[in-house]
Amino acid sequence: MANSLNNVYELSDTKQEQRKLNLLDILNQNQGYKKLITSDHLIWIVDICGSSIFVSQKISDMLGYKFGEMTGHEFYKFLCNEDIVKAKSRFKLCSEVFYVQSEIRLHCKDGKGLYTEMSTLAIINDTGTCIGFINIVKDMTYQKITEEELLIIKEAAEKANNGIIITDAFGAKALYINKAFTDLFGYTVESLNALGGVSLLFFNQNKATEVFNTVKKGAWKSELVLRTFSNQPVSVFLQGESLRDEYGKIIGMFGLYSDLTARRQAETALIESKRQLSDIIDFLPDATIVIDHKGKVIKWNRAAEKITGVSAKDIIGKSNYEYAIPLYGKRKPMLIDMVLNPNKELEREYPIVSKNEHTIISENFCPGLGKSGAYIRATASPLYDSRGNVIGAIESIRDATEQKQLEEQMRYLSLHDSLTGLNNRTNFEFELQRIDNSWFETISIILCDVDGLKFINDTLGHKAGDELLKETAHVLKGCFRENDFIARIGGDEFVILLTNTELSKIEKMIKRMRAGLKKHNTINMELPLSLSIGIATGKPGQDKILDLYKEADNNMYREKLQKKNSTRSSIIQTLMRTLSSRVSVK
Numbered sequence: 001m002a003n004s005l006n007n008v009y010e011l012s013d014t015k016q017e018q019r020k021l022n023l024l025d026i027l028n029q030n031q032g033y034k035k036l037i038t039s040d041h042l043i044w045i046v047d048i049c050g051s052s053i054f055v056s057q058k059i060s061d062m063l064g065y066k067f068g069e070m071t072g073h074e075f076y077k078f079l080c081n082e083d084i085v086k087a088k089s090r091f092k093l094c095s096e097v098f099y100v101q102s103e104i105r106l107h108c109k110d111g112k113g114l115y116t117e118m119s120t121l122a123i124i125n126d127t128g129t130c131i132g133f134i135n136i137v138k139d140m141t142y143q144k145i146t147e148e149e150l151l152i153i154k155e156a157a158e159k160a161n162n163g164i165i166i167t168d169a170f171g172a173k174a175l176y177i178n179k180a181f182t183d184l185f186g187y188t189v190e191s192l193n194a195l196g197g198v199s200l201l202f203f204n205q206n207k208a209t210e211v212f213n214t215v216k217k218g219a220w221k222s223e224l225v226l227r228t229f230s231n232q233p234v235s236v237f238l239q240g241e242s243l244r245d246e247y248g249k250i251i252g253m254f255g256l257y258s259d260l261t262a263r264r265q266a267e268t269a270l271i272e273s274k275r276q277l278s279d280i281i282d283f284l285p286d287a288t289i290v291i292d293h294k295g296k297v298i299k300w301n302r303a304a305e306k307i308t309g310v311s312a313k314d315i316i317g318k319s320n321y322e323y324a325i326p327l328y329g330k331r332k333p334m335l336i337d338m339v340l341n342p343n344k345e346l347e348r349e350y351p352i353v354s355k356n357e358h359t360i361i362s363e364n365f366c367p368g369l370g371k372s373g374a375y376i377r378a379t380a381s382p383l384y385d386s387r388g389n390v391i392g393a394i395e396s397i398r399d400a401t402e403q404k405q406l407e408e409q410m411r412y413l414s415l416h417d418s419l420t421g422l423n424n425r426t427n428f429e430f431e432l433q434r435i436d437n438s439w440f441e442t443i444s445i446i447l448c449d450v451d452g453l454k455f456i457n458d459t460l461g462h463k464a465g466d467e468l469l470k471e472t473a474h475v476l477k478g479c480f481r482e483n484d485f486i487a488r489i490g491g492d493e494f495v496i497l498l499t500n501t502e503l504s505k506i507e508k509m510i511k512r513m514r515a516g517l518k519k520h521n522t523i524n525m526e527l528p529l530s531l532s533i534g535i536a537t538g539k540p541g542q543d544k545i546l547d548l549y550k551e552a553d554n555n556m557y558r559e560k561l562q563k564k565n566s567t568r569s570s571i572i573q574t575l576m577r578t579l580s581s582r583v584s585v586k
Contacts, residue, residue: 023047023132026125027054029418041406042137045123046075048130050091059137064109080105080113090120095130098122098414098426099407103140115140119403121410126491128425136406163236163257165198166243166280169250171212172197184236184259186229201226203233215240215253223260235260251283287397290383291336293390295319307369307399327376327397329368335360335380336395350378358382363400375404419466420473422494423487431485431497436545440499443545444506444537445552448476449560450492451530464527471529475520479513494531503537510535532560 027037027045037043037054042062045054055070063070063078076084083105094100099121106114117140123132163181167174174189174197182188185201192200202208203225214220220240225233236257243252281288281299287307290299296319300312308326315323321331328334338346339360350362359381367373380395415427423431435443450472457465469488476486476494485497498506510533521528534556536548 023053023123026123026131026418042139044075044135044137045132046091046135047132048095050075050088053132062108062114062139063106078106080107091133094120094122094133098124098130099410106137119407119410121414124414124424124426128429128489134410136410163255163259165255165257167198167253167255169252171215171253172199174198175252181257184228184234184257185226191229203227211238211240212253215242216250218242226257245283281394284396288394289323289336289397290392290394291319291323291340292392293340295321295337295340297323298392299394304397307397325368327366327368334395335362335378336393339380339382339393340390363404369399374399374401376400377403417488420470420488422473422476423485425487425489428485428487428489428495428497431487432545432549435497435499436540438499438540440540442500442537443540443548444498444501444535445545445548446496446498446506446510447534447549447552447556448472448494448496448531449556450494451532451560451563453492456527460527468527468529471520471524471527472531475513475516475529479516480509506535506537530563532556532563534559 023045027034037045037056040058041056042058043054043056044052044059047053052070052073052075055065055067057067060067060070070078076087079087086102087104090100090102090104099119101117101119104116104118106116108114117138119136119138121134121136122130123134125131161180163184164176164178165174165181166176174187174192177187177189177192187195192198199205199208202211207224211220211224219242220238223235223237225235228234237260239256239258241254242250243254245251281290282301284301285303287304288299288301289297289304292298297316300310300315300323302312305311310326321333321337324330324332324334333341333343333346335350337343338350350364355361359379361377361379363375363377365373366376369376377398377400378395380393382390383392383394385391415424415430416422417424450468453465453468456468469492472494473486473488476496480486480496480498487495487497489495498509513531513533517529517531534552534554536551536555538545538548
């Protein structure tokens, strides 16, 4: 089918419909999935062929569609063309590793593009097969635009040989001036503001008003004759633009001055200034910290004040890792220090999510944040002067607690059986790989098969069969140690993995399990529980785990065959007694 994941699935319409029905059954039966679907998150469920099974109201609104209008359409129809191949490969990867996270660009009904962060969880059936995906979507458009605008301003300022000024929203008060501006006009921020503000640059105040009004409406690009600190005229070419927030409100003005008199080519000292990006950084939504090359705090923005409860005036100028105390409760190097002084020990403390020549991204736990700590996603980069020398570092911090909890919930769902709460087949296979790559002296595999489950399903219904499976899980958990690995790996099949356990102890566990079954059947005579058990023990590496599994499986079926008739007869007799007692009561 053309719409299938990388064209690896070829399905008839009938089979595709059956897969959708199976997917819907699993979503309806699994409380974890139902909780996700009914949550406030932006949920998009896709079957294995890429067809949209469910698209939440919020996603429909975000993309400009009516609720239900996107259902049934191919998922890739709503992606920007450049990201379709990427999305297909991520789905394919998710079907193998069960959880991925990626940035995907969607396009709205009106043609506009949206940046999103998409967390994708594979939906697994009882046989361990991926039959669809749950996508949790997060709109990252504003953050992307903010980051891109900041990068543009920063790059322009870093490379400029011209005078740069940033003013308040009225164009009256200077907030930042670079060295090239001071060289050109002779003013610092303090002196210009003290003498009357930015309008002092103009000999003609009507011209000043004209320039400011034009910048408010769009941009000014023209030659001017302005006044220096020594009251001398200087010819410049001014490019002035307004700085706006996400709502279009003017929050400042930006001016770039080229000296037309001497065409001086002085290098900008913007990054070397203590207030190099101070006002711009304050607009960022993420907590942002800047230190110089000696580790002294030179910037602590409003978001940092809010998340830590520490004001900028109390922390700026401090060093010796004091900036770590509000986050970690003690002085210690942070990610921002890693970019200044790379250290292998620090890398072990701060797990790296992404790393390139200039930026490190890490996720870790900050015990000092909030009442019980918080998970954060931190991004750190070095700062350079115009000659390429490192003069400091910047770190932005975002609270990722909710995302972390969601990831843990999704991971739990992907590795546990929804009916019994035990580990599922996927987790069982991971555990086998872990044991095979470890230095355990012995491994024992105990396979258990519920006798007569199909007969009970056929006679009493699947609800009774499900109850029997839950009781099986309850009995097994009561007979083994808390750290023993117990999993449901098929419809009626359970497995227990034991490492470095003596055979005599295993035999006691089996006796305890059989005693537990007997006790259960004494209490629950209406629905008896019988298990066929197979055991195999060997040494990892020397005895292939797959062979041990087959040996345990053979032993289990040998026991099942030996008691097949007696078990079936016992179940039938019990059911007959139950039915008879019900008739007598009536």
